[in-house]
Amino acid sequence: MQISLHGREFRPEDTSSVQAVFDELRKQSIEYQVSDTFKSILNEADVDVYTDRIFEKKEDLSESEMILSLGGDGTFLETVAKVGSMEKPILGVNFGRLGFLTSIQPCDISSAIDKIKHKKYKLDERTMLCADSETELLESGTNFALNEIAISKTDTSSMIIIHAYINGEFLNSYWADGLMVATATGSTGYSLSCGGPLVMPHSDNFIITPICPHNLFVRPMIVSNKSEISLKVESRSNNYLVSMDSRAKVIGDVDSEITIKKESFKAKLVTLDGMDFLDTLRAKLGWGKDVRNRLTQTDKGESS
Structure with a gap:
């Protein structure tokens, strides 16, 4: 062995x-x-x-x-x-x-x-997550996560706006410090600290959790892990941070769209x-x- x-x-x-x-x-x-x-x-x-x-x-x-x-x-x-x-x-x-x-x-x-x-x-x-975009995110072959994929602002000033879609259908525009998509496994991690629910690890779900949203009525949402979640970002600083578990990178292309779905492995x-x-x-x-x-x-x- x-x-x-x-x-x-x-x-x-x-x-x-x-x-x-x-x-x-x-x-x-x-x-x-x-x-x-x-x-x-x-x-x-x-x-x-x-x-x-x-x-x-x-x-x-x-x-x-x-x-x-x-x-x-x-x-x-x-x-x-x-x-x-x-x-x-x-x-x-x-x-x-x-x-x-x-x-x-x-x-x-x-x-x-x-x-x-x-x-x-x-x-x-x-189950794991994967992310895809026309803009290069992380190092090739590492755009996946066990816990969560998160988009957040890169400074301490203005919020960012994240337009979210599920299977092509508009969900919401989040005015917040960021937004994450977490797996059931990741429900006990970053998502939990942002007010997300605890989910049994083998549930066939993803959790969409806003990070410090500037709206009291915006709450985490549980969706099927068969969903394809698309995110578009507006940022005054013209950049934002993408993190996948313990790996992160600043993205300077705010015109690109990020698609998040279930990883094949x-x-x-x-x-x-x-x-x-x-x-x-x-x-x-x-x-x-x-x-x-x-x-x-x-x-x-x-x-x-």
Whole structure:
């Protein structure tokens, strides 16, 4: 079995846990390679990687059965971008903060790697977005996103106006700081912080969420993920920012139209036994920690 690993800078206090990943891989006799950027970070942190094998581009992942992402959700999204259309399974180990996509905790590294070796896992396929435009957006072959594709202003002054269409039919003109189209997976990310709804990850929906709209009656909207969403931008500064997960670029052509629809390939998330979206939701958002829940349970206990 061969796997690949990718990560970003981590906190000094996490060094021992990161080292534990490579110690366990060596112990389990699993072959692996490390991304070139992550290898440099590991060397600076004095983590013993036990290998000189690195990968730089997507094609270098062809022999890997799985990709380990060491970090938070941002690192995971960056790993998704590296995998792209190859659809390699990705498992996230959480060295970040919230971690909706990276559900394996450092304390569970040993058991997680053992399950990987013995193939005791399932694949959770997630729908992604893609964007197309006459203007070049991001680097060729990277115009896709697992969480969201967003258009936003590039400065702190005037708003932009975004004219939105669904399957060619006019939806609305948004006077706002921006607008995003999020997947069901991305409902727990940027969309949530902008007031968007939580959506079960396998729902066949996209979420159109305005960013700080200058109209109280403009609200997020859920549409079918079979929809084709077209966006046209008006901007006083004659530019705007396009972001796709962790990648962004300033676009200077305000006359171009951006079309967003479902990507032809999917992201494959590795899930181990005991991993459940609703459990993750309650744990990450602190649901059930209201003191009234404990009081209710106490009252029930006393009545019985």
